[in-house]
Amino acid sequence: MTDDSVLLIEDVGNVRTLTLNRPHRKNAITNAMWAALRDTLHEVAFGGRIRAVVLTGAGGAFCSGADISDTAGMDEFPDPSRDMRAINETVLRLHDLQVPTIAKVDGVAAGAGWNLALGCDLVVATPESRFCQIFSRRALSLDCGGSWLLPKLAGLQQAKRLAFLADMISAEEAHALGLVTWIQPRDGIDTFVDDLAVRLASGPPTALAQTKALLNGGTDHTMREALAHEARAQTINLSGRDVLEAFAAFSEKRDPVFTGTWGPTG
CATH class of the missing domain: 3.90.226.10 (2-enoyl-CoA Hydratase; Chain A, domain 1)
Known part of the structure; x- marks a missing residue:
């Protein structure tokens, strides 16, 4: 502009x-x-x-x-x-x-x-x-x-x-x-x-989005509700490639490259 x-x-x-x-x-x-x-x-x-x-x-x-x-x-x-x-x-x-x-x-x-x-x-x-x-x-x-x-x-x-x-x-x-x-x-x-x-x-986009949503709504929930929301968010995170990239980068002693993508890595 x-x-x-x-x-x-x-x-x-x-x-x-x-x-x-x-x-x-x-x-x-x-x-x-x-x-x-x-x-x-x-x-x-x-x-x-x-x-x-x-x-x-x-x-x-x-x-x-x-x-x-x-x-x-x-x-x-x-x-x-x-x-x-x-x-x-x-x-x-x-x-x-x-x-x-x-x-x-x-x-x-x-x-x-x-x-x-x-x-x-x-x-x-x-x-x-x-x-x-x-x-x-x-x-x-x-x-x-x-x-x-x-x-x-x-x-x-x-x-x-x-x-x-x-x-x-x-x-x-x-x-x-x-x-x-x-x-x-x-x-x-x-x-x-x-x-x-x-x-x-440069951070993991899906994990950051889930974390932001959890924190924005966290004070409006009971502990039980917060745990349920956390479980749903973590399930989403564990279904993406970024968590595998994070673990691989830790093992290989390098910085991770997060993409926010899904599915198998092969």
């Missing part, structure tokens, strides 16, 4: 980088951006080639939330239910994506933007990053999965604090709350995330 696109897409090997591209608005997200994200996530889910996704923002900001620049003076919102259904479809595609996802955050991540980052499997931020659940300042409640993600990641009381007060917090505080996985300096975050994405993309 060209630099005129609201979403830049770059593939390097098996890694796809998605860049929210409205730097003049701190990447405030529009309906067109939601649609572009939804389409490319659908392509990743069913294309079978991409094995890791990086989500980031252009121009020194991640995403300042929903674009409200055109709402001043409005008497009502035309069809908020329709808009939320479309947004939720995109959020679910990100959450349910079988490949690992990384949010690379620099600058502000607010409202829907922060929850997009939290919807990724791992979050890497610069020390200059700032985070805010800005919704209550706009007379809104949490959306984009925030009501599900925040309590699971930070605990119920901290989730309520962040949502009720809508304070801006630092990357250091977000890390302490479990909302940022790593903090990396600005001059090193690109290399760190690139290396991390390649490492994830």
Whole structure:
């Protein structure tokens, strides 16, 4: 895509980088951006080639939330239910994506933007990053999965604090709350995330997909249910070639080459 696109897409090997591209608005997200994200996530889910996704923002900001620049003076919102259904479809595609996802955050991540980052499997931020659940300042409640993600990641009381007060917090505080996985300096975050994405993309795709699904649903299950889900997932893993490749590589003292394929090796 060209630099005129609201979403830049770059593939390097098996890694796809998605860049929210409205730097003049701190990447405030529009309906067109939601649609572009939804389409490319659908392509990743069913294309079978991409094995890791990086989500980031252009121009020194991640995403300042929903674009409200055109709402001043409005008497009502035309069809908020329709808009939320479309947004939720995109959020679910990100959450349910079988490949690992990384949010690379620099600058502000607010409202829907922060929850997009939290919807990724791992979050890497610069020390200059700032985070805010800005919704209550706009007379809104949490959306984009925030009501599900925040309590699971930070605990119920901290989730309520962040949502009720809508304070801006630092990357250091977000890390302490479990909302940022790593903090990396600005001059090193690109290399760190690139290396991390390649490492994830080199992993066993079926096993990583099964592990992600187990962990995403794990806190909603009883121990008995979790064991049953684990057994089903492990049966799938043991039916593929990657587990045989892993054992062979261990025996031969070499790095494994995972393909996510099935059937006999002969």
